[in-house]
Amino acid sequence: xxxxxxxxxxxxxxxxxxxxxxxxxxxxxxxxxxxxxxxxxxxxxxxxxxxxxxxxxxxxxxxxxxxxxxxxxxxxxxxxxxxxxxxxxxxxxxxxxxxxxxxxxxxxxxxxxxxxxxxxxxxxxxxxxxxxxxxxxxxxxxxxxxxxxxxxxxxxxxxxxxxxxxxxxxxxxxxxxxxxxxxxxxxxxxxxxxxxxxxxxxxxxxxxxxxxxxxxxxxxxxxxxxxxxxxxxxxxxxxxxxxxxxxxxxxxxxxxxxxxxxxxxxxxxxxxxxxxxxxxxxxxxxxxxxxxxxxxxxxxxxxxxxxxxxxxxxxxxxxxxxxxxxxxxxxxxxxxxxxxxxxxxxxxxxxxxxxxxxxxxxxxxxxxxxxxxxxxxxxx
Numbered sequence: 001x002x003x004x005x006x007x008x009x010x011x012x013x014x015x016x017x018x019x020x021x022x023x024x025x026x027x028x029x030x031x032x033x034x035x036x037x038x039x040x041x042x043x044x045x046x047x048x049x050x051x052x053x054x055x056x057x058x059x060x061x062x063x064x065x066x067x068x069x070x071x072x073x074x075x076x077x078x079x080x081x082x083x084x085x086x087x088x089x090x091x092x093x094x095x096x097x098x099x100x101x102x103x104x105x106x107x108x109x110x111x112x113x114x115x116x117x118x119x120x121x122x123x124x125x126x127x128x129x130x131x132x133x134x135x136x137x138x139x140x141x142x143x144x145x146x147x148x149x150x151x152x153x154x155x156x157x158x159x160x161x162x163x164x165x166x167x168x169x170x171x172x173x174x175x176x177x178x179x180x181x182x183x184x185x186x187x188x189x190x191x192x193x194x195x196x197x198x199x200x201x202x203x204x205x206x207x208x209x210x211x212x213x214x215x216x217x218x219x220x221x222x223x224x225x226x227x228x229x230x231x232x233x234x235x236x237x238x239x240x241x242x243x244x245x246x247x248x249x250x251x252x253x254x255x256x257x258x259x260x261x262x263x264x265x266x267x268x269x270x271x272x273x274x275x276x277x278x279x280x281x282x283x284x285x286x287x288x289x290x291x292x293x294x295x296x297x298x299x300x301x302x303x304x305x306x307x308x309x310x311x312x313x314x315x316x317x318x319x320x321x322x323x324x325x326x327x328x329x330x331x332x333x334x335x336x337x338x339x340x341x342x343x344x345x346x347x348x349x350x351x352x353x354x355x356x357x358x359x360x361x362x363x364x365x366x367x368x369x370x371x372x373x374x375x376x377x378x379x380x
Contacts, residue, residue: 033239
């Protein structure tokens with residue numbers, strides 16, 4: 001670089017030319033390629049910098065604890081460059097120790113990562129009795145965020161945790177959980193409930209819900225349907241994968257594969273991934289809601305719920321539970337009794353289907369790898 005000429009040469013590009021190729025994480029199937037245009041990347045950067053999304057400015061020091069191959073690190077390197085913020089990267093070491101060290105030494109104001117990263121950071125901070133004096137807000141995405149995690153960072157470290165929802169196919173931003181002005185006076189627990197949802201659509205993102213017959217559903221917070229999205233940053237096809245063309249409609253809508261509701265405030269609640277829903281005796285059980293309930297139980301560090309085949313009920317839930325180090329009072333029956341407070345009796349896992357494990361397998365981007373868990377029941 002030192003020997004290079006100071007003269008700049010910018011290539012002449014069309015806004016629809018290819019800028020990058022990223023692959024889906026493959027948590028529900030084989031990874032699929034998504035080709036991003038220069039236009040999509042630029043518009044996505046404007047969306048991400050907006051006040052009601054990530055609110056990134058030149059004043060911020062931003063730490064994305066996300067690999068570049070995961071949807072371009074959620075587009076943060078582009079957004080940071082657009083607004084002139086300082087960017088900090090972990091490199092290959094995404095351990096809680098390294099993340100906390102960077103948060104403190106670089107005076108990070110905004111950090112972004114998946115829930116498993118922040119769970120590990122929380123445990124490390126508690127263990128070492130450390131604080132985060134400069135961190136103002138953190139964004140968690142890639143998987144549902146347990147309310148217990150949102151509460152812990154707010155109450156123990158005065159850090160606002162923003163939940164973000166999106167997909168590789170969306171470049172990837174879709175929603176964030178900022179509070180609306182009318183929610184400022186709501187009780188704290190009601191505000192936490194909003195923080196625990198998928199959030200409100202970012203600018204340029206359209207959403208709708210369809211039932212099984214393809215009819216559009218009302219935004220009443222009760223009607224559950226498949227979520228479709230559309231916008232200038234939403235892909236129109238997968239790269240060299242015509243077999244997956246059915247996920248895209250002729251008028252530009254993308255079938256996300258998420259089952260969701262939208263309420264009168266336009267707040268999105270993801271019930272589950274269609275492939276993660278558990279159908280037992282003809283009725284549906286949400287693995288996401290069961291996971292969040294288990295992780296809210298004192299002494300539980302992580303939990304993942306998948307379906308196992310059952311000759312009588314078709315499918316039954318199996319809960320893989322990681323206790324906190326030294327966690328007391330966490331037993332199979334205690335977990336079931338806790339779930340019984342919010343789930344019907346027929347939805348509860350049997351004692352044999354609550355399994356304590358040392359760790360839950362993860363993908364390369366830190367998400368729970370449910371494919372690995374389901375492999376245990378293949379052929380059963």
